[in-house]
Amino acid sequence: MIPVGFDYARPDTVDGAVALLAEHGEDATLLAGGHSLLPVMKLRLGAPELVIDVGKLTELQYIRVDGDEVAIGAGTRHHTVATSDVLTTECPLMPAVARTVGDPQVRHRGTLGGSLAHADPASDLPAAVLALGGTVVLRSPRGERQVPITGFYTGVFSSVKEPDELIVEVRVPRTARAGWAYEKFVRRANDWAIVGVAVVDGRVGLVNMGPTPLRASQTEAALADGASIEDAAALADQRTEPPTDLAGTAEYRRHLARVLTRRALERAAAVADG
Amino acid sequence: MSIMGTRVVRKEDPVFLSRGATYTDDLTDERLTGALHLTLVRSPLAHGRITGIDVEAAKAAPGVVGVFTAADLEGLSPTLMFPAANRAMVRPFLATDRVRFVGEPVAAVLTEHPYQGQDAAELVEVDYDPLPAVIGLKDSLEGGTVLFEEAGTNLALAFDDQQFDDHFFDDCEVVVTREIVNQRLAAAPLETRAASAAWGEDGRLTLFASSQNAQMARDEVAGWLGIEASQVHVILPDVGGGFGAKIGGDPTFALVAWLAKQVGRPVRWSESRSENMTGMLQGRAQLQTVTIGGRRDGTVLAYRLDVLADAGAYPAIGTFLPFFTRQMAPGVYDIPKVESRARALVTTTTPTGAYRGAGRPEATAAIERAMDLFSAEIGMDPAEVRKLNVVPPDKFPFTTKGGGGGAVYDTGEYAKAIDRVLEAAGYADLRAEQAARRERGDVLQLGIGVSSYVEITGGGEFREDAAVEVHADGTVTVLTGTSPHGQGHATAWAMLASEHLGIPIEKITVKHGDTDLIPRGVGTMGSRSLQTGGVAVYQAAGQLVELAKQRAADLLEASVEDLEVVEGRVTVKGTGSGIDLAELAAKEQLRIDTAFDSGAASFPFGAHVAVVEVDVESGKAVVDRIITVDDAGPVLNPLLAEGQRHGGIAQGISQALLEEVAYDVDGNPLTATFADYGFPSAAELPSFTLVDMETPTPLNPIGAKGIGEAGTIGATPAVQSAVVDAVSHLASATSTCRPPRYGCGRHPGRWEHEMSEKVSITVNGRPTTAEVEPRLLLVHYLRDVVGLKATNIGCDTTSCGACTVLLDGQSVKSCTVLAVQADQQSVTTMEGLSPDPEQLHPVAAAFRAEHGLQCGFCTPGMVMATVSLLEENPHPTEREVRDGLEGNLCRCTGYHNIVRAVLTAAESSGSAS
C-alpha cells in the first residue's frame, strides 16, 4: 500500500524547517525516521499535504554531556542511542530501552525526537524519558523553550508541542550510579509493549497503561515512604487507565504492571547494589 | 553409490540467492508489455445490502482506464466454490446485491500505474444498508440471520452418516467431555496472491499466476470464463509459498483474464497484505465437542467428535475439510467405538480452505486433547495411556472407525514412535525437573506435552504425470505435473532421475507449472508430490533405462540382460564397451512419458514432545524444546525433508501460542495486517530436535509417504498440552478479552501533488538518477525504476522484512523509506551482494549449504538483514542471531536452518563485508 500524494521539502537547516512549519501550519508534517509516519500514511490513516524531511539534518544528531545532563539531538536514531558509549556510561537506561524498540531495521531509521513527538502511549522511549525526569527542547519561530517531560503529554498522540514547533533536543539527567531497569512485556520480540515498566532511581515510568506514558506515582510515593518493593509494586496500576485490545484486557495489563514493576524494582536494586 | 538418501543442496538456490526468484509480480515477460493494473474495491462491511455504486469520480481520476462492477461482468458466471455445498450459496466475482464479508470485492479498477489504482479505488462510492453480522458458529447454526435467503439456512454441508447413540458411553467407568476451539488461521504465504493475463492474437489466454496446481488452475479458469481448457495456457513462475491456500485457481484469476479481454490489453494483479489477510482462503476454524470414555486402567472404549466448521461467507474447500477431520477422528488409537458428525456453516467472514494439514490437524488436536483429559481424569501418565491404546503393529493394514467409512492405515509403528521421542526428550528427567520446580514454587513452571499422530497424505488424487528425456548433448529434461513452491522438486526430482540414469543432477533440468508443456498433472498439495509425482519421475527414468538398453542391445550386439546403465552410459557388464545415452538420443528421441498411480493414500505418523516454560506471574509461555519423530518412510533428501518438518513445526507451535484470525462482534477483522496477526519471527522459536524413523509404505517403489504437513499436525497438540501441563497443578483462572472495534480512515485521492523530485541514489555501486513522485517508496524505486526485482514486498506494516536492503551499509525496510529520503545515499540489494549465481557471497552460500530457504520470498531480505547483523556483531550466539532477525518473517523454514546459516556464515567469514 502507498501513501496519498503529498508535496515534499527538505530544508537544509532546522530554522528552515521551522519556517516551513510556520508557513504551512496543520497541513505540514515533519518526517524524521519515518517509522511512525510512513506506516500511517501507507495505510492511509493520515495524509499530510506537505512533508518536511528533517531526517538528514546532522544538526539534530548528537549525544553530549552537558553539565548534569546528557543532551541528545532529536534526530538521533534508536540504533545510535542503543550503542552510545556516552549514554551507556552516563544514562544506561536509555540505550537499554532503545534496544527493545522494534527490530534492527526500525532502530536504524527511527529517531528519539520522532518517538517522543509521535506520542504513542505504547512507545518505549517516552516512558523512559519520563522515568528519568527529562526535558524536551522545542524550537519555533518564537524561539526555543524547554518543557519538562512530566508536562509534555496531553493524551493519545498529543502533547503540548504546537504545530509549528520542532523538537530539537531531549535532555536526560546523568544517572550513572542510579539503579535502573526496563521490563518490556511482548509476545513477539518486535511487537510494541503490551505493558512496559522503566525504573530509574526510584522513579517508575509505565508504557501502555493509559492515554499517555505515566508515572506509577503511588508506587513512587510508597517507596519514598520506605515501603518494601513488593508492597510498592502492588500499587503500580493505581491511577492508570490501560486499554483493552487483542493483546490483552485492561485487567490483564493492570496485573502485568504490578508484576513487571516489582521485577524492574528488584533488578534496579540489584544494579544499584552491584 | 546411490544418490538417494543423501543431503544434496538445492539446484534452485544459486539463482534465488543472487538475482532472486521470479515471482508473478516480478515478471517482465514481453506478453505483459503495456499491462494495466487491477485494484479491487473491497467491502468495508461484514454484511450488507448494496443500494448503489457510483463509479463516475473514479473513472475521471488520472490513469483510470476502466471501472467495473458486477453488472458489467457478462460472460463470467457466479460459481459454487465447492460443488457439494448448498446450491444457493454461489460466489459472485464481484458482489452483486449483497456483501457477506469484509474484504469481498465489489468493484474493479484498471489503471496505467498501480499507485493510481489505489487513489482511484477510494473514489468508488458504494452505498450499503448494513445487515447483522454472523460471526459465531452457534449463532450461524441458530439461523437468526441467514446469509443466503434462497438457501433458507446457513448450513452449507452436513456430514451425518453416523447417528449419535444415547448409550454410547454406558460401558465406560470414566467419561470426559469438552468443547475445543480450533481457531481460524491465515495461511499467510509471504507472497500474496498474484496473476497476470494476456490474450494472444490466436485468441488464447496466457495466464501467469501464483498457484500450487497449474492444470487445476487452467481448468477452473477456463470453466469460469466458459471457454475450452485448451484455450488457456497457465504458466506458474516461482511461487512464494502456498500452504494450501493457493490450491488451484482463484476466482480473481478469471476476473483478471476477463478484464484483459474486455479492454484488449494485458492486466496485472498483485494484492496487498491487508487484502490477503481478508481475501485469501483461511484455515482451521472449527468448534469441536469431544467426549471420551473408558476404564480406569487406561483403556479407552469410546470416542465421540462433534464438529461445527466455519465455511466463511461462501462455501469453498473448507466446507469439505471436516470430512478429513472425521475420517481421522480416532488418530493412532484402536478405539472400539467411534462416532462423529460435522456441520459446515456459513458466517460473514473470509471463506475457508486448506491450510497445511487441512482437516487432519483438527482431528489430531481433538483426539490428543481428549487423551490428555482422559489421562488427567484417571490420574495416569498421558504418554502411558497413549501407548496402551495405539493400534498395534500386527494389525496393519488397519481399517479405522473414522467417519465417512473410515480409513485404511497402510503401515505404522505408533508405540515405537512414542518411545523414541520420549527417550530423545529425556522424558523421565523432564518429569523430575517439573516436580522439582513445582516443589520449589518456581516462577517458571515446566510443562511437558506429548502428542502422537497419524495423517493422510497423497489422498484424493492418486495419479501424477511425468516425462524424462535424455538429449543428444547429454542433458536431461524432466517434466512433472507437480507444482513446487519451496519444496525443492528441481533438486529432488533430478535426484530420482539421476538414480536410474547415472547422469549428475547438474545436467538435469526439471520443468513444471506450464500447461502447454505439461498438459496433464495434479500439482502440489496434501503432501502428495514425492509419493506420486516423484515416483512417476523415478518410474519414467527406470523405463527410459529399459528403452535405452533395448536400443543399445542391437547396436552393441549384446542381450538386454547383459546391459546396465552406469554414469549415463549403456555398457555391457564386465566389459568396457558401451554407448552413451546421449548418443542414443542423437539417433532417435529418447523420451518416456508416464504416469504413476499409487491407488491409495498413505498414512505417515509420528510423535512430538514439547517442553514449555510458563511464567506463572505474567502468563507468558515460551517453547523451550521440541523433539519430534516424523515417520514418512525412506527419506529421499534429508535436507529437504527436515526443512519441511521445521517449517511445519514452527507453524504448529504458532497455532498453539500466537496465531488467530479474530473478528469483532460486527465482523470487522482485527488481524488484517502482519502487525496484528501473530506471525512469529526467529526470536520466538527454539531450534528443533528431529529424530529419524523410517517405516516404508508398500504403495510405491521407493516406500515414501508425505512429510509436508507432519509439523503442523504433531506440534500444535504437543505445545497445547505442554502449556496446560505446566499450570495443571495451579487453580485455573480465565480471563476473556472483548476486543474493541477498530476504525478505518479514508482519504480522497489527491493528484494536485504531481510534483516530482530528482533523486540520485547509488544502487549496488552504480549511480542511478530519476525524477520521482515524493511518495514513491524506495522498494518501488528499486523494483520498478531501477528494475532490480529481488527485493520483495510481503506486508503493508513494516513487519515482514522481505524488503530489507542496506542503506549506507545498515539494514532498513525499503517499504518504509521514501526514495527521496535515500537521495545521495547508497543502497545495496541482494543482487549487489552476489551478482553472479556461481559466486555466492559467503552469507548467501551459507544459506544454500544449510538449506535456509524454501520458497525464497523472504530470502533477499533475510540475507541482507544477516549481512547487517554480522557487520554489527561478527560472532553472534544463537540467541543473538534469533533476536537480530526479529524484523524478518519466514513462513517456510521455521527459522531453524536460517539460524544455522547465519552461524555458519559467521564462522566461515568472521565478519561479512
Ligand SMILES: Cc1cc2nc3c(=O)[nH]c(=O)nc-3n(C[C@H](O)[C@H](O)[C@H](O)COP(=O)(O)OP(=O)(O)OC[C@H]3O[C@@H](n4cnc5c(N)ncnc54)[C@H](O)[C@@H]3O)c2cc1C
Ligand atoms: C515495525 C515497527 C515496530 C516498532 N516498534 C516499536 C516499539 O517496539 N517501541 C517503540 O517505542 N516504537 C516502535 N516503533 C516506532 C519507532 O520507534 C518510530 O521510529 C518512532 O516512533 C518514530 O520516530 P521516527 O523518527 O521514525 O518519526 P517519524 O515517523 O518520522 O515521525 C513521527 C511523528 O513525529 C513527528 N516528528 C518527527 N520528528 C519530529 C521532531 N524532531 N519534532 C517534532 N515532531 C517530529 C512527525 O511529524 C510525525 O508526526 C516501531 C515502528 C515500526 C515500523
Ligand code: FES
Ligand atoms: S514489505 Fe514487509 S517490511 Fe517491508
Ligand code: FES
Ligand atoms: S518465506 Fe518462503 S523461504 Fe522464507
